[in-house]
Amino acid sequence: MDISASLFDGKQVRLGPIDHDKDFEIESRWTHDPSFMRMMEINPMRPLSVFQLKKKYEALEKEIDEQRNLFHFRIRAAADDRLVGFGELKWISWPNGAGYIRLGIGAGDDRRKGYGLEALGLLVRYAFAELNLYRLSASIPEYNTGALALFQKAGFQQEVCRRKALARDGRRWDATLFGLLADEWKA
Amino acid sequence: MLENTLLTGKLVRLAAIDPESAAPTLSKWRKNSEFDRLLDMDPATLFSPKAVREWTEKHLDDFLTHEFHIRAVEDDRLIGFVGLGGEQMKVHGDTFVGIGIGEPDFWGKGYGTEAMNLILQYAFMELNLQRVSLDVFEYNPRAIHSYEKAGFRIEGRQRKTMMREGKRWDVIYMGILREEWLEQYKSNSVSTRPE
Numbered sequence: 001m002d003i004s005a006s007l008f009d010g011k012q013v014r015l016g017p018i019d020h021d022k023d024f025e026i027e028s029r030w031t032h033d034p035s036f037m038r039m040m041e042i043n044p045m046r047p048l049s050v051f052q053l054k055k056k057y058e059a060l061e062k063e064i065d066e067q068r069n070l071f072h073f074r075i076r077a078a079a080d081d082r083l084v085g086f087g088e089l090k091w092i093s094w095p096n097g098a099g100y101i102r103l104g105i106g107a108g109d110d111r112r113k114g115y116g117l118e119a120l121g122l123l124v125r126y127a128f129a130e131l132n133l134y135r136l137s138a139s140i141p142e143y144n145t146g147a148l149a150l151f152q153k154a155g156f157q158q159e160v161c162r163r164k165a166l167a168r169d170g171r172r173w174d175a176t177l178f179g180l181l182a183d184e185w186k187a
Numbered sequence: 188m189l190e191n192t193l194l195t196g197k198l199v200r201l202a203a204i205d206p207e208s209a210a211p212t213l214s215k216w217r218k219n220s221e222f223d224r225l226l227d228m229d230p231a232t233l234f235s236p237k238a239v240r241e242w243t244e245k246h247l248d249d250f251l252t253h254e255f256h257i258r259a260v261e262d263d264r265l266i267g268f269v270g271l272g273g274e275q276m277k278v279h280g281d282t283f284v285g286i287g288i289g290e291p292d293f294w295g296k297g298y299g300t301e302a303m304n305l306i307l308q309y310a311f312m313e314l315n316l317q318r319v320s321l322d323v324f325e326y327n328p329r330a331i332h333s334y335e336k337a338g339f340r341i342e343g344r345q346r347k348t349m350m351r352e353g354k355r356w357d358v359i360y361m362g363i364l365r366e367e368w369l370e371q372y373k374s375n376s377v378s379t380r381p382e
Contacts, residue, residue: 137348165275
């Protein structure tokens with residue numbers, strides 16, 4: 001890779017900024033879909049209106065501006081710029097060069113097409129080649145088999161098994177912490 | 188009958204936080220950089236008694252709700268703090284515990300371990316949680332040993348997460364499940380408690 005290679009553009013997807021006019025209507029639909037929300041959030045599922053999402057992203061943009069340890073990207077289809085998901089680098093500890101990564105593909109029709117894997121690759125490259133982080137972590141519940149496979153495919157190592165840390169559908173589930181080091185990513 | 192041992196042990200008791208009287212002590216502990224670096228991944232830094240008092244007052248009713256000051260039973264001296272936090276307490280029954288013994292004279296003598304036993308009893312018998320979690324730094328073997336004595340198991344290592352003194356260090360994750368804690372609680376009560 002060199003300086004001219006785009007940080008934001010992949011073959012199938014690109015990372016882009018928030019579109020305050022169009023994104024929230026689409027995202028509001030995602031928040032009504034348990035197959036998305038229960039994978040993205042360990043907090044109880046709560047559908048959000050366009051109004052609520054506007055407020056949520058106002059607060060997020062304020063946090064980004066003040067804390068300087070969070071990067072939020074919209075994931076868009078390269079072909080037509082359509083919103084397909086979002087990704088974040090968060091809880092960055094600058095002195096330690098460590099942060100967390102998460103992403104989601106919103107609509108069921110857009111999953112299992114390789115969008116997530118390519119977007120994850122872009123986010124990881126941004127973290128290591130632009131932010132100069134040394135490691136990335138991800139926390140993934142046992143029931144999110146899609147994300148477990150995705151992060152393993154992208155080279156993340158299983159590091160911690162937090163036994164029975166989550167309660168859903170009347171039983172308890174493990175949460176796995178994954179990690180990827182800059183050295184492993186370059187190799 | 189209910190247990191009346193909650194929050195009180197042989198060496199220590201868990202007491203309420205009084206921001207004003209505690210602030211000078213809490214500020215003093217922070218001047219010991221070793222204590223800071225065992226406690227926190229963020230850079231060690233100093234806080235005035237005024238800053239400590241104002242911060243503590245502000246958060247006493249939100250995320251310090253389950254936070255206690257540790258006092259030595261022998262002379263009621265303030266020697267540390269212990270608390271439960273994390274957003275997952277209510278919905279998922281899981282919490283992270285944080286503990287610090289600020290007075291180095293009390294390190295390695297069982298005070299911290301007993302305070303941990305008391306907060307576990309509080310977590311499982313009063314808050315009815317399902318699990319207690321913690322993380323600890325690779326360069327703090329004394330703490331890891333204390334946590335193992337309290338019943339925590341190592342669940343993995345977040346590799347090379349921290350950078351200190353030019354070296355990278357793992358963060359070790361530990362956890363104890365409700366059923367594991369109950370097992371040891373029952374076997375302890377057989378030997379130490381009256382019928």
